Amino acid sequence: MVPGRTAVNAREAVLDRIRRGVGRGKADEGSARAAVAARLAARGRCAPPARIALDREAPVDLFAGKARTADATVSFVARAADAPEAVADYLRGRNLPAAAAVAPHPDLDAMDWRAGALAVHRRAPSETDRVGVNRAFGAVAETGTLVMASGPESPATMNFLPETHIAVVRASEIAGACEDVWDRLRAAAGDGAMPRTVNMITGPSRTGDIEQTLQTGVHGPKHLHIVVVRED
Amino acid sequence: MTLHRLASARFEEKAADALADPVLQGNLARLKGNFLRRRERARASLPEFDALRDAAVEIKSHTLDHLDLYLEAFEDAVRACGGQVHWARDDTEARGQVLEICRAAGARTVAKGKTMVAEEIGLNPFLEAHGVEPVETDLGEYIVQLAQEPPSHIIAPAIHKNRRQVAALFNARHEDLADRAADDLDGLLADARAVLRRTFLQADVGITGANFLIAETGQTAIVTNEGNGDLTQLLPRVHIVLAGIEKVVPTLEDAACILRVLARSATGQEMSSYTTFSAGPRRPDDPDGPDAFHVVLVDNGRAALLGSPTAEILRCIRCGCCLNACPVYGKVGGHAYGSAYPGPVGAVLTPALAGLDETRHLPNASTLCGRCEEVCPMRIPIPKMLRHFREEEAKAGRAPAAARRGLALWAFLARRPRLYRRLTGLAAGALGALGRRRGRFARLPGAGAWTRDRDLAAPQGTTFQTRWSRGERP
Numbered sequence: 001m002v003p004g005r006t007a008v009n010a011r012e013a014v015l016d017r018i019r020r021g022v023g024r025g026k027a028d029e030g031s032a033r034a035a036v037a038a039r040l041a042a043r044g045r046c047a048p049p050a051r052i053a054l055d056r057e058a059p060v061d062l063f064a065g066k067a068r069t070a071d072a073t074v075s076f077v078a079r080a081a082d083a084p085e086a087v088a089d090y091l092r093g094r095n096l097p098a099a100a101a102v103a104p105h106p107d108l109d110a111m112d113w114r115a116g117a118l119a120v121h122r123r124a125p126s127e128t129d130r131v132g133v134n135r136a137f138g139a140v141a142e143t144g145t146l147v148m149a150s151g152p153e154s155p156a157t158m159n160f161l162p163e164t165h166i167a168v169v170r171a172s173e174i175a176g177a178c179e180d181v182w183d184r185l186r187a188a189a190g191d192g193a194m195p196r197t198v199n200m201i202t203g204p205s206r207t208g209d210i211e212q213t214l215q216t217g218v219h220g221p222k223h224l225h226i227v228v229v230r231e232d
Numbered sequence: 233m234t235l236h237r238l239a240s241a242r243f244e245e246k247a248a249d250a251l252a253d254p255v256l257q258g259n260l261a262r263l264k265g266n267f268l269r270r271r272e273r274a275r276a277s278l279p280e281f282d283a284l285r286d287a288a289v290e291i292k293s294h295t296l297d298h299l300d301l302y303l304e305a306f307e308d309a310v311r312a313c314g315g316q317v318h319w320a321r322d323d324t325e326a327r328g329q330v331l332e333i334c335r336a337a338g339a340r341t342v343a344k345g346k347t348m349v350a351e352e353i354g355l356n357p358f359l360e361a362h363g364v365e366p367v368e369t370d371l372g373e374y375i376v377q378l379a380q381e382p383p384s385h386i387i388a389p390a391i392h393k394n395r396r397q398v399a400a401l402f403n404a405r406h407e408d409l410a411d412r413a414a415d416d417l418d419g420l421l422a423d424a425r426a427v428l429r430r431t432f433l434q435a436d437v438g439i440t441g442a443n444f445l446i447a448e449t450g451q452t453a454i455v456t457n458e459g460n461g462d463l464t465q466l467l468p469r470v471h472i473v474l475a476g477i478e479k480v481v482p483t484l485e486d487a488a489c490i491l492r493v494l495a496r497s498a499t500g501q502e503m504s505s506y507t508t509f510s511a512g513p514r515r516p517d518d519p520d521g522p523d524a525f526h527v528v529l530v531d532n533g534r535a536a537l538l539g540s541p542t543a544e545i546l547r548c549i550r551c552g553c554c555l556n557a558c559p560v561y562g563k564v565g566g567h568a569y570g571s572a573y574p575g576p577v578g579a580v581l582t583p584a585l586a587g588l589d590e591t592r593h594l595p596n597a598s599t600l601c602g603r604c605e606e607v608c609p610m611r612i613p614i615p616k617m618l619r620h621f622r623e624e625e626a627k628a629g630r631a632p633a634a635a636r637r638g639l640a641l642w643a644f645l646a647r648r649p650r651l652y653r654r655l656t657g658l659a660a661g662a663l664g665a666l667g668r669r670r671g672r673f674a675r676l677p678g679a680g681a682w683t684r685d686r687d688l689a690a691p692q693g694t695t696f697q698t699r700w701s702r703g704e705r706p
Contacts, residue, residue, distance in 0.1 A: 011319040014477065014531045018300040021538025036301045039294070039482050040448050046287040046489035049280050066502070124519035127433065143503040152517040160462045178491075182484045193313065194449050196514055196521045197466070200507040205459040207421070208499070209372035209390055210398055211259075212266055215421050218371055219428060220459025220506070 045179050052142050052176035059141035060228060063174045066144025070203030071216065072224040079231050081111060083168050086227045087133060088116020094223070096164065100131035105153040107135055108168065124155035125162050132162035132221075136169040137188075138181040139226075143202055146226065147181045149188075150197035159199050165221035167201075170229045234323050234532075235586045236354025237382060239570030243593035246568040259392050260565050263385075267556040270500025271607065278502075284492050289611050291486045292547040296538065302447045302480045303529065309450025313512030315525035323353035326530045330355060330439070330472060333526050334364050337470045339436035345454065345461035346370040347441030348550060349474045349530050351383060351572040352585075355439075366439075367431045369460040371424055378405055384566030384574065386552035387498050392565050395420065428460070438464035438522065442475035443494070443549065445527070448483040451509040452527060455494060459506050471510065471522035477529050478546040484509075490549060493609035498551040533585035541620045542584045547610040548577055554604035554614060560597050569594060576604035580617045588621060592630055595621035656695050664693030 024032055051062070064074045077086045091098055099119040102108055113120045125132045137149035146167050150156040159165055175181050178200065185194060205220030216222050239246070250256055275281045295302050307317045320326035326349075334342060342359060344350065344366050356366045356377070368377040372389035376382065378401040383389030390398070395415045402423050432438075440461045444453040452473045454461045465471040481487050495501040514521030537543050555561045555575030566574035571582040571591070579594040595618045604614045625631050626639075645652045667673055667690025675683050682688055 010321050010325055013321050014319050014529070014535060015300050015303070017531065017535035018303070018477070018538060021535055021540075021543075022297055022299060023539050032298055033301060036298050036305065036482075040305065043448070043483045043485045045485045046284060046492070047280060049278060049492070070501075070503070070505070127429075145503055145507075150518060150521065151515070152519060155519045156462070157466050157520040160459050160466065178488050179485055182488070194451055194509065194511045196511055196518055198451070198509040199462065200503065200509075201505065202501075202503040202507075203505050206457045206505055207371045208457075209370070209375065209388060210393075210417055210420060211395055212262060212388070212391070213417055215417060218421055218425060218458045218460070219369065219432075219463055 043182075045177075048177045048179075049142060059174050059176050060171045060230075063139055063141040063144055064226075064228065066141065067146075067203070067226055068144070070144050071206070072144065072203050072226055074226045074228060076228045076230060080107065080170075080229045083108075083227050083229060084111050084113045084115045084118060087166055088118050090166065090225050090227075091116075091118075091131065091164075094164070096131060100133050100166070101125040101129040101158065101162065102133040103135055103154050103158050105135040108133065125158050127161065129162045131164045131166065132158040133166045133168065134158040136167045136173070136226075137198075138184060139169050139174040140178045140181060140200070141174055141176050142178070145178065146199075146201040147178070147185075148197075148199040148201060149185060149195040150199075151195055156197040156199060159201060160205075160220040163217065163221055164223045164225070165201075165204070166225045166227065168227045168229065170232065172232050174228075235352055235571055235582065236323065236357075237570075237572075238582070238586055238590055240582055240586075240591040240594055242570060243568055243597060246570065247564040247597070250564045250568050255394065255397075256392055256565055257563075259394050260562060263388070263391055263556065263562065267499065267553075268607070271497055271553060271556070272500075274496035274500040274502060278492075278496065281493065281496065284489060285609050285611055288490045288493050288609060289547065291481060291489060292610060295481055295486075296478065296543065296546055299477065299480070299535075299538065302482060303477060305447040306445050306450060306480050309447065310512065310525075310527055311450070313450045313525070315450065315512040315527060318526060318528045320528055320530045320532070322532050323530075326353045326474070326528055326532065327355055327358045329528050330474070331359065331362055331364065333470065333472055334359065334437050337436055337524070339364055339470070341431065341435045342366045342437045342439055343431050343435035343464045343468055344368050344373070345438070345440035345464040346373055346389075346456065347439065347474050348386065348572055349441055349476055349532075350439065353474075353530065353532065355474075367428070367435070369428050369431060369464055370456070371421075371458060371460075374424060374428065375401060378402070382567065382572065385555055386550050386573070386575070386577075388552070392567070429463075432463040432467045435464075435468045437470040437472060438466075438468040439472045439474060440465055442473050442479050442527075444487045444490070445475055445480040446482075446484055446487060446509070447480055449509075449511060451484075451511045453487060453507065453509045455491070455504045455507050457499070457501075457505045462506060462508055465508075465510060465522060466520050469522060470524045470526070471513075473510070473525075473527045475527060475529060477531055477534050478548075494549055494551055497553040497607070497609040537584055540584075542580060542617050544612050545577070545580045545584055545614075545617065547612055548581070549610060550577075551609060553607045553609065557603040557607045559599060559601065559603070564597070569597075576614045576618075577612075580612075580614055580621070583621050584617075588624060588628070588630070592621075592625050595619075595625070653695070653697055657698060660691040660695045661693055664691045666690070668693075
């Protein structure tokens with residue numbers, strides 16, 4: 001196989017087959033391209049479920065309720081500075097050692113991690129870290145879903161390697177629907193480019209592959225805890 | 233086009249084996265109702281569910297009508313993120329491209345997230361034959377890989393195995409980890425977690441499938457519950473995405489719409505645990521993620537379906553809902569279908585991709601009860617397509633002689649209404665008189681194939697047409 005040549009041929013061959021299949025005449029080419037360009041630009045949304053609208057006043061409550069339904073735990077703190085204490089409380093409550101890998105996110109820098117007598121490592125997680133703390137980009141009330149955007153400040157592995165995953169999110173970052181978070185992501189990048197990895201996370205890792213019995217923590221975290229910061 | 237390990241020609245034999253296997257019947261009985269009950273609950277709690285299905289159908293139909301243009305847009309967007317796109321006409325090309333990428337990366341071990349396309353093209357045996365070891369990391373896929381069997385359900389690949397069978401497989405292969413009770417579920421899970429963690433850390437290449445390809449952003453998306461697809465793509469140096477060309481959607485908003493029906497239809501969850509969007513390789517300052525990102529776009533018979541009577545099957549989002557609803561799948565299980573795609577969707581997709589030569593049993597393995605279409609989030613008219621294949625089969629003269637003779641006789645009578653009424657009237661009267669006492673026949677000459685497995689209900693004595701003409705109305 002001559003890679004370059006075959007590759008070009010395969011691409012053209014597949015596209016040709018598709019063009020034959022959709023049966024679009026030469027005359028329609030222009031309008032089809034225009035329709036596709038318009039659709040890509042419009043980013044049309046489907047009608048959002050009514051429960052988002054009903055809950056517009058309090059997406060935070062809907063979010064917390066849905067996240068709990070998905071087997072996550074949620075705690076609230078009034079100020080960002082209280083987050084380390086909430087993390088320490090959670091670890092004590094679960095009888096876990098007061099140690100964690102904490103993502104090198106500027107918001108997490110501003111917190112006093114000594115407050116809860118926590119031994120923290122500010123870096124991406126290693127294989128031996130049992131607890132990882134990450135900063136969420138946003139959250140979706142509709143389904144109780146966290147949205148994590150990867151980057152130097154927010155390693156994607158933090159969401160999967162440690163057995164216990166703790167995410168910090170501000171109440172103001174909780175949107176009704178995921179489409180609102182997409183718009184924020186696009187705005188954050190400026191040029192519309194997405195982070196390498198966007199993780200939508202709803203509850204801990206789970207499987208039903210043996211006898212359809214629900215088990216958590218098969219590959220990713222056994223436990224997901226969310227700290228919601230109420231202040232803006 | 234070739235589908236790997238296609239054994240659909242043996243459907244009748246394998247279905248009979250499945251029905252005679254008490255362990256399998258027990259395992260399948262557990263499936264029955266479980267998934268569907270959860271789907272029904274999820275549907276009931278979302279009043280907009282059916283409207284969202286309509287919107288999802290529109291998105292897929294529009295995209296398929298402009299598939300070439302959206303694939304070009306997707307390709308451009310992947311390149312803009314620093315990724316590479318490869319096109320494969322068929323299974324041979326797709327396997328070759330994956331192997332080439334693995335070789336260029338000097339790969340010995342490949343971690344695999346769940347991908348139906350890899351099963352379709354027979355990727356695992358091909359990689360093994362060329363010195364690359366693929367390890368399935370989805371728990372169900374890992375179990376069937378250990379058992380050297382194909383998956384038997386689209387979203388629950390090891391549904392046909394019980395915990396004792398899983399424990400036996402683990403005991404045989406995990407020598408150094410066998411310190412647990414034989415059928416302790418938590419122990420089995422801990423075992424798999426430990427073994428597969430090592431795979432994630434050692435693998436040079438990670439291969440995942442894709443639930444969506446986003447034309448707007450060049451992202452590929454996977455939907456999982458375990459998180460294995462994430463470790464598969466975050467830890468190895470190279471991430472390969474294998475995707476059928478029909479997976480593309482225009483924008484993130486379109487993916488959001490389909491996501492609202494996908495998990496609800498598959499497992500009854502509102503959202504699966506992990507929905508992950510991946511764009512290109514890791515960025516310069518990223519602490520993790522792959523150094524290289526490849527998408528292999530696989531045709532393998534899909535493009536030829538566009539504009540054909542079975543084009544709508546390309547809307548399928550592989551939720552597995554039709555399998556759960558199907559009375560035939562519920563009895564014979566997935567392996568009888570002899571294809572990567574079992575159940576109602578497989579009974580259409582397999583002959584659509586591979587032709588009827590070896591697959592003619594599949595469109596006949598249905599009662600046409602219509603439950604698959606009723607539950608399908610993408611409203612795919614599966615029964616209509618099954619009938620289409622049956623017509624093709626009849627036209628090509630491939631139907632069994634007995635069926636052809638029977639249908640010819642029926643057609644002869646149906647074109648002679650008076651004779652038809654007379655004969656059916658006589659038959660209904662005679663059978664009604666014979667069966668009056670028990671109301672059913674345990675055995676009846678000429679109906680042996682029916683009465684072998686169940687009773688035949690006796691007619692009440694008069695035909696529907698007679699009663700109708702007498703003015704009886706329901």
